[in-house]
Amino acid sequence: MLQQFVGLVSPKMKNLKHLYGLIHKTGPVDKNTLMKLTSYRSATCARLIEELLQAELIYESGLGKSSGGRKPSMYTINPAISYVVGVDISSTYTTVLLLDLNLNIVDSATLEMTWQITAEYTLQFIIENIEQMLTEHDVQHNQLLGIGVGAIGPLDREKGIILTPKTYISDGWENVNIVRPLKQHFNTLVLLDNGANLAALGEYQNDYMKEVNNLIFTIPGIGIRCGIISNGEIVRGKIDVEGSFGHIPVDIHGRQCWCGSFGCLVAYSSIPSVRKEIIDRIKRGNKSIIQQMVDKLDDVQFNHILNALEKNDALCEDVIREAAFYYGIALATLTHLLYPDVVVIGGTLGTNQLFYEVASETALQRVRNFSDYPVQFVQPSLKYDTVAIGAGSMIFNYFVE
Template identity: 30%
Template structure:
């Protein structure tokens, strides 16, 4: 039974979405999924081809008659920007209609990167990318933004996120500022949701309906997809996973949040804080040939020490990853996703963290005979948020 969709615009977009799901699709394959007459679909495909949304890509195999015409979306008909605003770095990408990146730039979110400075930088990069690619401004559909929360998607505002190095990140009307600076339509969403959207796009041919994304970095963020749609709560609190209590009498991170919360054990800040504390107390942390003063300890020095085989740092990372695994198991036992994507600088810092977190999670997941979730770092990794932000605009556009 094919899909029955009301409205010419919605039919057009649904057919376009179906063509985008695979390269080189025939009219017969499209007909299998939509309640349309052959003549109606032929007219619609001709209209979309004449407008430039899709293009003929050759001929398929004959089944006894004429070889069927194959279609695919026209990658260079329009373009979309995707912006990732995170605490450690931000990323801006320019994408074609197949979500292939044509240009990508990354910059550090240091003490100088205030909201005003970021908007100015994005404006400059947008103009430079379009100029270098020879793309007219009016061919850009818009810009999707995946940002650290909490935020208001409806108001287009970043509310009061923690741990930005630069001052001023509170109650920022980011959507309005970016639209005024770039002249583009802007859509704001939290970064965990756009990362999940991007990773789901990359495996769209697998038809996964229930997917969990967890970002482990300066803070912890999560997003869930059910029946192919991102789940939104009553409020945007993407960092709530960090407040999951895993040890009732445990510490708090920087004296805030819940006691024994996951973020106090498994985050970049927790690792830095723990190593600094051990170092100040005179406890052995560094190998004899390398020593770092407590005030100079940061995540980069920790990863460097881990890569050189420092047993003390290795133990701290492994313990942090084990706590992360417990948090993952708690989420999975509640949500039962088919696939779990792990991202963020801590996940990608070293295989030790990723592998340990998964091993502990698997040991603590309640399995039924028919449920075995799949773990992955994802295909996009550090570009997941920006790519997913562009995909979000792609999904919401009108033809």
């Protein structure tokens, strides 16, 4: 029945779709609560619930609290009647997830994105692993609602094309149509969006949907990206500019950015800028454990920096603190502009505890003048699967919103 929710549908089907969406968002939920949320009459609501039960889209999950009479039946969606696939193609890893309709991970596969991993190889990895997951978990192709893909922009979402990304390590990622071959192979819905948007959507629907309406997900990594949820929906610009947050100026007389401007956030708080600053300081005579880890400074990678941080290397800690300070300034600017309820600091840098603590405290200090505005700065609850879960959520939402 979920496929019947899409397109021009009858008033009755619209009511079923609306009720199903509410049960997904608020469940377990009783009939009286659904009546209040929808203004449906008791008989109408009962009939719609019965149809959803007959279609096995929902089930009775137990009894609720009594308000004086019999305990009411509670309803929740059936997560195993259909499945979605979420894919995250980032600059470091490609992740493929098979998800049930509660966005619980049923199976997963991960591919490290080295210089040898081309777009063609990545696509084949995605197809082979989806097929393997469906077979292993006895999921029929007609039970697959669709495949959501998150990728680094710029993108042409309508045509399903990855245009000219700058942060993939290997060649051959320009003008890659990632949607068409997946659609042809699986004969199912395939949607593409940028990873920052889907990270925000995944975190919002997994952890905050019942509590808040506005969330920002920021991703400091090789680049700096940002996804925005406003009133429960992804905010998209006319063009795909997920990386624009990285070009907020934090010091107009500071370092020159690759874009040509001076003082952009990405010149201070990205992995390449952190790496460059550490190498420059060592060349100027500062000491670091990193010198014992590599033969040449040009061989320094981010994992060396993380190892040095674990050993309390003073130089690396100082550079991370500085990067996080500038990131906190940018977060405060973003917060003053958009008034989110929650700001998530994710990405490779955001998962480092020192970076997170300094960035969040810096941002909080700059918004504390507005004491009646209780914004939260948090780390992602989903860690490394956020984008792929958001991609699966995008598919589910296509059928119920």
